[in-house]
Amino acid sequence: MRVLLAEDDSISRLILENHLKNWGYEVISAQNGSQAWEILCSQHPQLVIIDWVMPGIDGLELCKKIRSTPAGRYTYLIFLTSKTQNQDIVTALDAGADDYLSKPFDKEVLKSRLAVGARTVDYEDQLIKSEERYRRITDSITDYIFSVVISQGRAVEFVHNDAAIAVTGYSWQELANDPSLWLEMIHNDDRQKVSDYLDRCTRGEKVESFEYRIIRKDMALRWVKSTIVQHFNRNGQITSYDCLLQDITERKNAETEMKIAREKAEEAQAKLEKLNLQLETTYKKLMETAHSAGMAEVAAEVLHNVGNALNSINVSAATVIEKLSKSEIENLTKLAELLCKHSVAGADGLGDFLKNDPQGRHIPTYLSELSKHLTAQQKETVERLDAIIKNVNQVRDVVRMQQSYTGIEKRRDCVMLNELIENAIEINNAGLQRQAIEVIREYDDIGSILVDRQRCLQTLVNLIDNAEYSLSKSDNQPKILKIRTLKTAGAKLRIEVCDNGVGIAPAELNSIFDRGYTTKQAGHGFGLHSSLLAVKDMQGLLLAQSDGIGKGATFILELPLRKAEVANGKCN
Numbered sequence: 001m002r003v004l005l006a007e008d009d010s011i012s013r014l015i016l017e018n019h020l021k022n023w024g025y026e027v028i029s030a031q032n033g034s035q036a037w038e039i040l041c042s043q044h045p046q047l048v049i050i051d052w053v054m055p056g057i058d059g060l061e062l063c064k065k066i067r068s069t070p071a072g073r074y075t076y077l078i079f080l081t082s083k084t085q086n087q088d089i090v091t092a093l094d095a096g097a098d099d100y101l102s103k104p105f106d107k108e109v110l111k112s113r114l115a116v117g118a119r120t121v122d123y124e125d126q127l128i129k130s131e132e133r134y135r136r137i138t139d140s141i142t143d144y145i146f147s148v149v150i151s152q153g154r155a156v157e158f159v160h161n162d163a164a165i166a167v168t169g170y171s172w173q174e175l176a177n178d179p180s181l182w183l184e185m186i187h188n189d190d191r192q193k194v195s196d197y198l199d200r201c202t203r204g205e206k207v208e209s210f211e212y213r214i215i216r217k218d219m220a221l222r223w224v225k226s227t228i229v230q231h232f233n234r235n236g237q238i239t240s241y242d243c244l245l246q247d248i249t250e251r252k253n254a255e256t257e258m259k260i261a262r263e264k265a266e267e268a269q270a271k272l273e274k275l276n277l278q279l280e281t282t283y284k285k286l287m288e289t290a291h292s293a294g295m296a297e298v299a300a301e302v303l304h305n306v307g308n309a310l311n312s313i314n315v316s317a318a319t320v321i322e323k324l325s326k327s328e329i330e331n332l333t334k335l336a337e338l339l340c341k342h343s344v345a346g347a348d349g350l351g352d353f354l355k356n357d358p359q360g361r362h363i364p365t366y367l368s369e370l371s372k373h374l375t376a377q378q379k380e381t382v383e384r385l386d387a388i389i390k391n392v393n394q395v396r397d398v399v400r401m402q403q404s405y406t407g408i409e410k411r412r413d414c415v416m417l418n419e420l421i422e423n424a425i426e427i428n429n430a431g432l433q434r435q436a437i438e439v440i441r442e443y444d445d446i447g448s449i450l451v452d453r454q455r456c457l458q459t460l461v462n463l464i465d466n467a468e469y470s471l472s473k474s475d476n477q478p479k480i481l482k483i484r485t486l487k488t489a490g491a492k493l494r495i496e497v498c499d500n501g502v503g504i505a506p507a508e509l510n511s512i513f514d515r516g517y518t519t520k521q522a523g524h525g526f527g528l529h530s531s532l533l534a535v536k537d538m539q540g541l542l543l544a545q546s547d548g549i550g551k552g553a554t555f556i557l558e559l560p561l562r563k564a565e566v567a568n569g570k571c572n
């Protein structure tokens with residue numbers, strides 16, 4: 001991939017060129033902003049590293065010029081400058097920069113930031129290819145219209161056109177000679193529904209578009225969509241109807257692919273959130289160890305690098321959201337609305353347009369369906385990416401808080417217990433929905449408590465994940481996960497995570513918390529063990545109970561109940 005390097009200092013430019021070439025990039029260098037702008041206009045590199053202070057056009061002005069040009073292939077901009085103030089960073093990002101590094105820089109950090117930029121550019125290219133694929137689908141639509149004459153509530157005549165062979169494989173003569181052939185080619189599982197649908201239409205009842213499967217003459221299975229326009233006489237009696245039959249197999253296949261991709265994205269999101277929690281806990285322990293060994297400065301530097309990496313993920317996710325929000329969906333919707341205006345002239349006008357107009361035949365309905373589908377998917381994708389950003393921001397805040405530690409005192413946060421449990425459920429939500437698991441909540445009114453939020457949250461995530469896996473391997477129906485909170489004697493707080501999954505053998509109850517012990521094919525045996533260590537460190541207790549294989553299990557988490565007084569939204 002080509003990288004444009006705009007740097008007026010010759011020594012810095014030479015060092016950066018060597019790094020970039022060693023990392024496998026093709027480098028184009030510019031000594032000032034004006035030269036960089038000429039290269040951008042002529043060669044269109046998609047990765048750009050620019051200095052802020054340059055003669056002529058400075059980096060900030062160059063960034064604004066790039067973002068003000070008509071949209072084409074996306075250009076990923078990284079500022080590499082000696083400016084280090086927060087306001088400078090905000091100014092650069094508001095001007096359109098994607099990332100920001102201050103000099104002197106760590107070359108490994110720059111290498112990682114460039115890799116993020118390259119992935120973002122690849123995502124943009126994939127999005128463009130996907131939109132082009134939908135355009136090709138639209139251009140390759142094959143459909144036809146057949147007409148049915150109605151007399152005394154019965155279909156008495158069928159008229160097919162030449163396009164019948166493109167959808168069904170049968171010629172219009174074959175369909176005309178055998179009126180039953182059309183119903184016989186409908187898939188067995190859909191035939192009765194289609195028959196009822198046509199009966200309602202024949203009786204003059206209003207019907208909506210209908211999707212079903214047919215078996216073509218060549219035995220290929222295809223999805224089709226019927227859209228019917230009914231014609232009535234002055235007495236309100238139906239006299240005929242026209243049926244537009246569209247082949248929507250490609251759209252159905254695309255929906256299936258999108259569903260699979262969405263499930264994979266949900267699974268990846270869940271793994272990312274769990275990994276973030278593990279990172280928070282790991283680095284918190286690192287800070288405590290560093291303090292006890294007199295190495296707080298080393299720990300602070302490590303945490304600083306982690307904060308930069310998480311910030312890079314945040315910027316990349318925000319960029320993907322921005323690009324998705326600027327897709328061609330709005331234009332497709334406007335086109336569909338424009339074409340649908342032809343229906344204002346009434347059924348006859350619509351029929352004439354659908355039959356005779358070489359450009360407009362049957363496209364409006366299909367485009368309208370497509371635009372709705374893409375709009376819904378866009379909204380869902382943006383929401384999911386926005387959720388990722390929120391979780392990453394939470395991790396970054398925790399890292400910043402850890403950087404301010406000056407001792408190894410045990411951390412206690414003021415949290416609403418119910419909200420903490422709901423957060424853990426949400427992190428596991430993708431897997432719970434995929435396995436159709438019903439979550440039952442039985443919460444006591446406990447209110448705000450003082451507890452190590454991150455360790456408690458990580459423990460709850462591990463327990464819910466363990467229950468989800470147990471339920472996924474069980475045939476018991478319905479699959480139920482019950483979470484209960486209650487106060488116990490001795491100022492204790494109890495959280496119970498119960499499932500009706502595969503259960504635990506009595507012999508395994510004593511070893512289930514051992515390090516390295518696991519029943520999962522891809523497990524590492526660390527989740528429950530680390531949870532036990534975290535609970536002990538919080539002066540709590542973690543137990544497992546089960547009546548045996550196939551009878552579910554209950555994990556009990558007990559912690560000291562330290563109530564927090566809340567005033568004006570803050571803990572005292």
